[in-house]
Amino acid sequence: xxxxxxxxxxxxxxxxxxxxxxxxxxxxxxxxxxxxxxxxxxxxxxxxxxxxxxxxxxxxxxxxxxxxxxxxxxxxxxxxxxxxxxxxxxxxxxxxxxxxxxxxxxxxxxxxxxxxxxxxxxxxxxxxxxxxxxxxxxxxxxxxxxxxxxxxxxxxxxxxxxxxxx
Amino acid sequence: xxxxxxxxxxxxxxxxxxxxxxxxxxxxxxxxxxxxxxxxxxxxxxxxxxxxxxxxxxxxxxxxxxxxxxxxxxxxxxxxxxxxxxxxxxxxxxxxxxxxxxxxxxxxxxxxxxxxxxxxxxxxxxxxxxxxxxxxxxxxxxxxxxxxxxxxxxxxxxxxxxxxxx
DNA sequence: TTGCAACCTCAAGTCGCCTTGAGGTCAAGT
DNA sequence: ACTTGACCTCAAGGCGACTTGAGGTTGCAA
Numbered sequence: 001x002x003x004x005x006x007x008x009x010x011x012x013x014x015x016x017x018x019x020x021x022x023x024x025x026x027x028x029x030x031x032x033x034x035x036x037x038x039x040x041x042x043x044x045x046x047x048x049x050x051x052x053x054x055x056x057x058x059x060x061x062x063x064x065x066x067x068x069x070x071x072x073x074x075x076x077x078x079x080x081x082x083x084x085x086x087x088x089x090x091x092x093x094x095x096x097x098x099x100x101x102x103x104x105x106x107x108x109x110x111x112x113x114x115x116x117x118x119x120x121x122x123x124x125x126x127x128x129x130x131x132x133x134x135x136x137x138x139x140x141x142x143x144x145x146x147x148x149x150x151x152x153x154x155x156x157x158x159x160x161x162x163x164x165x166x
Numbered sequence: 167x168x169x170x171x172x173x174x175x176x177x178x179x180x181x182x183x184x185x186x187x188x189x190x191x192x193x194x195x196x197x198x199x200x201x202x203x204x205x206x207x208x209x210x211x212x213x214x215x216x217x218x219x220x221x222x223x224x225x226x227x228x229x230x231x232x233x234x235x236x237x238x239x240x241x242x243x244x245x246x247x248x249x250x251x252x253x254x255x256x257x258x259x260x261x262x263x264x265x266x267x268x269x270x271x272x273x274x275x276x277x278x279x280x281x282x283x284x285x286x287x288x289x290x291x292x293x294x295x296x297x298x299x300x301x302x303x304x305x306x307x308x309x310x311x312x313x314x315x316x317x318x319x320x321x322x323x324x325x326x327x328x329x330x331x332x
Numbered sequence: 333t334t335g336c337a338a339c340c341t342c343a344a345g346t347c348g349c350c351t352t353g354a355g356g357t358c359a360a361g362t
Numbered sequence: 363a364c365t366t367g368a369c370c371t372c373a374a375g376g377c378g379a380c381t382t383g384a385g386g387t388t389g390c391a392a
Binding site for chain 1: 228231232233261264265268269271272274275276278279282
Binding site for chain 1: 349352359
C-alpha cells in the first residue's frame, strides 16, 4: 500500500506533488530548475514542496494551454512569494494580468472564427473579401510574424466560377 | 528590381509564395515534406505552387494559432484536392470541423477564466471551491494528461486565515 | 555570355519542453 | 539487517517545428 508521503506540516514530496498535480516528477524538477516552483530539502536531500506549489503547478499548466511559454509564466509567478501562500492582493495582481491574456486569446479566436464563417457558404468568391487571406492580427504573432497575405493588385486573372473558393 | 516570379498560368515560385504568405521558404519546403502543400517542378527542378497553396498556407498558420499540430492540419487538409481549388462542399467540410475546434478552444478558455475569476476576490478561501484546483477538462488534454488535482479528503489540516488564498 | 540572385538537396543545428538512463542514496517495512 | 521503492544528480536523448550552411544548379537580364 502506498503510504501518504505528506509531512505532518503539509509539505509534499516530489512524488506526492506529481500525483496530485498530474505532472511527472521529471517535469517538476525541470520547473524548479526554471524557478517556477521552489522546494526545501530534507536532511537526506529530498525535495519537500510547500502546499502552494500545487497552486503554482496548476497555474503553469493552465497558462501553457493559453499559449504562454514557461518563461512568461515565470515572470508572472515571480510576483508571488516563493514559500508563503499569496495573499489576496498578490494573487489578484497575477490573476488579473492572466485574465487579460485569456481575453486577448479569446478575441483572437473569435476573429479567426468570424473569418472562417465568412468563407463558409463561400463568401470568399472574391479573394479580396476572404478573411483567411486578410488577417488583421499581425500584432499578436511572435517570431517570424505573419505578413499580410494578399494586398496585391487584382490577384484574379482567371474567371471566377460560381460555387468555388479559390 | 525584383521581377514578379508568378507564371502566366498563375503558379508561384517558392520565393513568391514565401513573400505572399509571410512564411519562410525553408518552412514551406518543410510543409511540403509533411504533405501540407504540394508543388510541381519546372524542367529545371524548381518548385511551382498552384494558387491554392496560398490558401493552404494561410490555413496552416491560422490552425497553428488555434493549437493544432502540423500533423493534425495535414489530416484536415487531406480532405482537399492537392492541385485544384476546393469547391464549396470540400471547403465547408474542412472549415466546419475547424470551427468546432475553435469553439472548443474558446469554451476551454472561458472555463479557465471563470475559475480564475472565482479566485479573484479570493473566492477560493476554501480549497474545495477553488476552480484552479478542480479543473474538469481532463478530456481535452493530450499526452501525459492532467489528473484531478484535488479530490482527496480534507486537504486542509491547518486553519484557514481569512483573506488568504492557499 | 556572363553574372548573380534565386533556387536545389541534404545534413546538421536550434529552441522549448521535457523524458530516459546510469549510477548512487534514503527511508520504511519485515 | 535487508530489501525495495522513492528519491538524488547529471548527461544525453527526443520531438515538433523549423533554420542554417555547404556545395551545387537554374534562369533572367544586361
